[in-house]
Amino acid sequence: MGINDMEFSRRDFLKTAxxxxxxxxxxxxxxxxxxxERRLYKFPEKTxxxxxxxxxxxxxTPLHYFKELITPNNALFVRWHLADIPTSVDLSKWxxxxxxxxxxxxxLSMDDLKKFERITYTAVIQCSGNGRSFFKPRxxxxxxxxxxxxxxxxxxxxxxxxxxxxxxxxxxxxxxxDGLDSGPLPKVxxxxxxxxxxxxxxxxxxxxxxxxxxxxxxxxxxxxxLVVPGWFATYWVKALREITVVSKKYEEFWMKPAYxxxxxxxxCVPPGSKPDKTVPITRMNTRSLVIGPSAGSxxxxxxxxxxxxxxxxxxxxxxxxxxxxxxxxxxREARCGTDMGRYSWIxxxxxxxxxxxxxxTIMARATNSIxxxxxxxxxxxxxxxxxxxxxxxxxNVV
Amino acid sequence: MKSIIxxxxxxxxxxxxRLNTEAIAEDTSAVKSIILPVIEGELKEGAGKDETAAFxxxxxxxxxxxxxxxxxxxxxxxxxxxxxxxxxxxxNEDDSRTIINYLSSTYGAGK
Numbered sequence: 001m002g003i004n005d006m007e008f009s010r011r012d013f014l015k016t017a018x019x020x021x022x023x024x025x026x027x028x029x030x031x032x033x034x035x036x037e038r039r040l041y042k043f044p045e046k047t048x049x050x051x052x053x054x055x056x057x058x059x060x061t062p063l064h065y066f067k068e069l070i071t072p073n074n075a076l077f078v079r080w081h082l083a084d085i086p087t088s089v090d091l092s093k094w095x096x097x098x099x100x101x102x103x104x105x106x107x108l109s110m111d112d113l114k115k116f117e118r119i120t121y122t123a124v125i126q127c128s129g130n131g132r133s134f135f136k137p138r139x140x141x142x143x144x145x146x147x148x149x150x151x152x153x154x155x156x157x158x159x160x161x162x163x164x165x166x167x168x169x170x171x172x173x174x175x176x177x178d179g180l181d182s183g184p185l186p187k188v189x190x191x192x193x194x195x196x197x198x199x200x201x202x203x204x205x206x207x208x209x210x211x212x213x214x215x216x217x218x219x220x221x222x223x224x225x226l227v228v229p230g231w232f233a234t235y236w237v238k239a240l241r242e243i244t245v246v247s248k249k250y251e252e253f254w255m256k257p258a259y260x261x262x263x264x265x266x267x268c269v270p271p272g273s274k275p276d277k278t279v280p281i282t283r284m285n286t287r288s289l290v291i292g293p294s295a296g297s298x299x300x301x302x303x304x305x306x307x308x309x310x311x312x313x314x315x316x317x318x319x320x321x322x323x324x325x326x327x328x329x330x331x332r333e334a335r336c337g338t339d340m341g342r343y344s345w346i347x348x349x350x351x352x353x354x355x356x357x358x359x360x361t362i363m364a365r366a367t368n369s370i371x372x373x374x375x376x377x378x379x380x381x382x383x384x385x386x387x388x389x390x391x392x393x394x395x396n397v398v
Numbered sequence: 399m400k401s402i403i404x405x406x407x408x409x410x411x412x413x414x415x416r417l418n419t420e421a422i423a424e425d426t427s428a429v430k431s432i433i434l435p436v437i438e439g440e441l442k443e444g445a446g447k448d449e450t451a452a453f454x455x456x457x458x459x460x461x462x463x464x465x466x467x468x469x470x471x472x473x474x475x476x477x478x479x480x481x482x483x484x485x486x487x488x489x490n491e492d493d494s495r496t497i498i499n500y501l502s503s504t505y506g507a508g509k
Contacts, residue, residue, distance in 0.1 A: 044432035054437035055459040083457055088431035138467035140477060184457050187486025218432045253484070 071150030103167030116157035123343035131387025139384035189253035230315025268379035284314035311366035446500030
């Protein structure tokens with residue numbers, strides 16, 4: 001019986017001591033995983049997820065769901081910025097407004113949206129702050145481990161087609177996206193994000209109304225959300241209500257000063273320091289994760305085990321994944337699974353038969369088709385974004 | 399008298415039928431709703447706990463506090479001032495001192 005099989009009631013708490021006790025009892029899960037209190041909680045349309053915050057909701061996906069190529073809708077992470085989130089939407093009244101610096105204004109119903117050519121692809125959705133809790137020195141903010149991500153098949157209309165119908169006027173610079181959420185106080189900056197016009201009219205940018213063939217869950221942005229494959233989820237504005245084309249660079253709070261990274265090739269600064277210049281965070285860096293065996297597992301000597309995991313990069317296919325079982329001294333190439341396209345994650349595996357007892361450190365490193373890979377040491381930035389250090393998983397062979 | 403009662407009954411039934419028709423006319427299948435759970439946050443005991451809970455809860459649950467790593471006092475101070483300056487939290491100078499003291503002594507990392 002593993003942690004996955006255990007039943008947790010709504011208000012069960014997993015505390016450090018409890019986690020260590022369980023790990024000892026069931027011989028297989030990481031003592032480091034529950035450094036701080038982690039509790040599971042069930043929200044509407046969701047299964048038990050790790051509760052970071054309740055209002056607004058921030059819920060993390062337990063790692064074992066990443067054994068699957070596609071993340072189920074009820075297990076996908078949830079992250080809202082402002083407390084007043086939509087909890088009821090009447091599709092007979094909901095309209096997606098499109099306007100600003102356009103030839104005409106649009107008010108699209110869901111039926112209208114579905115009249116545009118439907119496109120479908122699988123893409124990783126990942127929060128900018130995924131892995132923030134691993135940075136040293138520690139960084140204030142959402143204390144995500146690895147579960148603020150998922151791999152989902154999205155369907156919807158091309159943003160480009162919608163903007164074409166509205167008619168982008170010359171001199172347009174940015175396209176601004178607003179959702180149904182709002183702040184509980186008048187001064188709280190509304191959550192608006194923008195894309196440069198050139199980015200917004202790329203073929204793959206989508207107004208998604210389905211995830212894995214179903215309508216979006218309310219907490220993941222029902223009835224429609226922006227999907228910017230390859231880019232961090234901060235742009236994937238949920239529960240869209242308005243798209244505005246503007247003729248000036250859009251630099252309100254959630255574009256500046258929020259969601260910025262150091263303006264240099266590594267997007268990093270010496271730990272604890274501040275960058276001189278920042279730019280908006282955009283494209284995801286390359287990551288890989290070891291999903292099995294889980295950290296702290298006990299394995300049997302002379303019996304083969306499949307080391308498996310996932311790898312993805314910001315819109316460029318994974319070229320290879322290499323695996324080490326000796327803490328990075330030697331590496332072997334892993335086998336990669338089904339290729340679901342350049343925005344999806346890929347599953348990889350490597351069969352290993354330990355012939356000696358002892359402690360082993362398993363590592364995996366992915367490289368994408370343009371040579372972007374993962375660092376041995378973490379690259380630090382003040383907001384705790386873009387965590388992609390090569391992970392180490394300690395196992396015990398007996 | 400009898401006819402008045404019948405008239406009233408008739409009126410009520412007409413109103414009722416109308417309401418009913420309206421309810422049908424409004425396509426309930428087009429409405430999607432959820433009810434969010436209310437989860438009580440638990441802050442550690444300490445001077446200023448009640449003020450901290452009261453002010454912070456205006457905008458967010460207190461698990462925003464309890465999930466943080468131990469933070470130095472100047473980081474807590476910067477966070478509280480961000481809430482006031484950027485997000486418009488209605489916290490005066492006295493209350494902000496109480497809150498910062500509570501956070502730094504209860505969830506602080508020392509110097």
